[in-house]
Amino acid sequence: MVNFGGWDMPVEYSGILSEHEAVRARAGIFDVSHMGEIEIRGERALELVQYVTCNNAAKLVDGQIQYSGLMTPAGTFVDDLLVHRISDRHYFLCVNAGNQEGDFAHIRTNNRHSAQVENNGDRYSLLAIQGPLAASLLQRFTKVPLASIRYYHFEFGNVDGVHCMIARTGYTGEDGFEIYFAPEHSEQIWNHLLDGGSKEGILPCGLGARNTLRLEASMCLYGHEIDDTTTPWEAGLGWICKPDKGEFLGREILVEQKQRGVERKLVGFEMLDKRIGRDGYPAAIGGQEVGRVTSGGPAPHLKKNIGMAYLPAGQSAIGASIEIIVRGQPAAARIVEMPFYKRPKQ
Amino acid sequence: MYPADFRYSKDHEWVKVEGGTGTVGITDYAQSELGDVVFVELPKVGAQMKAGQSIGTIESVKAVSEVYCPVSGEVTAVNNALSNSPEKINQEPHAGGWLIKLKLANPSEVAALMDAAAYNAYVDAKAKEHSA
Numbered sequence: 125m126v127n128f129g130g131w132d133m134p135v136e137y138s139g140i141l142s143e144h145e146a147v148r149a150r151a152g153i154f155d156v157s158h159m160g161e162i163e164i165r166g167e168r169a170l171e172l173v174q175y176v177t178c179n180n181a182a183k184l185v186d187g188q189i190q191y192s193g194l195m196t197p198a199g200t201f202v203d204d205l206l207v208h209r210i211s212d213r214h215y216f217l218c219v220n221a222g223n224q225e226g227d228f229a230h231i232r233t234n235n236r237h238s239a240q241v242e243n244n245g246d247r248y249s250l251l252a253i254q255g256p257l258a259a260s261l262l263q264r265f266t267k268v269p270l271a272s273i274r275y276y277h278f279e280f281g282n283v284d285g286v287h288c289m290i291a292r293t294g295y296t297g298e299d300g301f302e303i304y305f306a307p308e309h310s311e312q313i314w315n316h317l318l319d320g321g322s323k324e325g326i327l328p329c330g331l332g333a334r335n336t337l338r339l340e341a342s343m344c345l346y347g348h349e350i351d352d353t354t355t356p357w358e359a360g361l362g363w364i365c366k367p368d369k370g371e372f373l374g375r376e377i378l379v380e381q382k383q384r385g386v387e388r389k390l391v392g393f394e395m396l397d398k399r400i401g402r403d404g405y406p407a408a409i410g411g412q413e414v415g416r417v418t419s420g421g422p423a424p425h426l427k428k429n430i431g432m433a434y435l436p437a438g439q440s441a442i443g444a445s446i447e448i449i450v451r452g453q454p455a456a457a458r459i460v461e462m463p464f465y466k467r468p469k470q
Numbered sequence: 471m472y473p474a475d476f477r478y479s480k481d482h483e484w485v486k487v488e489g490g491t492g493t494v495g496i497t498d499y500a501q502s503e504l505g506d507v508v509f510v511e512l513p514k515v516g517a518q519m520k521a522g523q524s525i526g527t528i529e530s531v532k533a534v535s536e537v538y539c540p541v542s543g544e545v546t547a548v549n550n551a552l553s554n555s556p557e558k559i560n561q562e563p564h565a566g567g568w569l570i571k572l573k574l575a576n577p578s579e580v581a582a583l584m585d586a587a588a589y590n591a592y593v594d595a596k597a598k599e600h601s602a
Binding site (some may be wrong): 330332336402451 | 505506508509511525529530531532534554
């Protein structure tokens with residue numbers, strides 16, 4: 125068990141490699157109840173969401189979800205989050221555990237819209253069922269036709285007799301669902317799903333596999349790829365940054381940075397020998413230190429060692445040679461396209 | 471669990487002495503803490519090691535760990551099988567997952583290490599710390 129944002133969480137159950145492969149080939153179940161939930165209600169709920177986030181929440185319809193960033197006035201990340209539109213007067217935000225209190229305070233401080241903001245982290249448990257068999261497993265526990273829930277959409281319904289928000293989202297690069305429900309039912313649903321999937325080799329998965337899976341899928345982790353010093357443009361998250369939507373925190377700075385161009389960029393790399401470039405290791409070009417690895421490690425499914433790093437924008441071309449400094453020694457690496465892993469089309 | 475004919479260090483390495491040669495590896499406790507091992511970096515045959523000096527590194531999926539030499543001596547063999555099958559360290563830490571063999575420079579160092587019973591107690595105490 126490790127302490128993660130005040131929660132005791134297992135890094136692994138049967139082992140990171142076997143859990144990782146279970147999710148890629150079959151399915152895995154993650155207890156991610158540590159994630160925070162903040163709900164915004166009221167006539168002007170949308171205006172508040174629009175003001176504090178960088179994506180355009182006005183595009184959402186009921187039952188739709190959007191990946192977004194909670195912005196500082198400097199256009200950097202307070203957090204990254206999922207915005208669920210329950211109705212035009214009710215938005216449900218899923219945020220990082222460690223940032224929950226800060227996010228809540230930040231949203232309230234910027235609430236010029238008399239919206240009702242509630243920090244509801246302890247009112248929800250969250251289980252993620254991820255992998256090619258996720259839908260068929262979960263379908264055995266619900267009458268909600270899961271095939272009708274599209275990617276980044278959700279519906280309410282019972283799972284194992286418990287009222288849930290069933291969202292087709294995840295942090296693994298696979299198809300899958302995240303289900304939110306009242307915490308007193310956690311043990312029941314967890315045990316029933318695992319029992320139900322044991323024949324197919326569906327495994328409980330810990331934080332370790334969650335990290336290797338999201339790294340292979342090139343998804344950002346707060347505190348690594350993004351934080352309050354990085355902007356969406358730098359992090360390769362331009363697709364969630366919509367300055368044309370109207371006023372929001374950090375907008376002017378982001379518009380200006382886009383016009384001027386970024387000085388540094390997040391890139392993906394793969395190691396060219398057996399050594400492993402890990403979080404925090406320096407990245408160099410021609411012997412000169414130019415950046416730092418934000419996340420790095422083995423990619424169990426790809427059977428390579430991969431990572432992400434910030435590099436000067438002018439030295440971030442795909443295919444370029446770089447070095448990762450591993451315990452004082454340069455190890456050869458190459459900048460590659462992200463995502464490292466993309467699930468096969470069905 | 472922990473072979474009676476091995477000696478153990480506080481850093482969770484073991485040494486098995488046969489004649490003047492010591493075989494060194496990491497313990498079952500160490501491998502279970504590390505998780506899936508994916509890469510091992512070891513010294514070359516002929517290297518002179520001092521007790522407490524780093525032998526090399528073991529990398530698991532989640533972490534890098536330094537391995538320290540429990541005894542002094544000259545490296546006479548390196549377990550090359552680990553470069554293609556590092557998982558042997560997880561599967562058989564006290565046998566096929568050995569790391570190096572040394573010609574012992576100072577056999578009296580061995581006596582200063584823990585025996586199996588003492589190491590067992592040491593690991594139990596660690597496990598209690600963890601669950602506390």
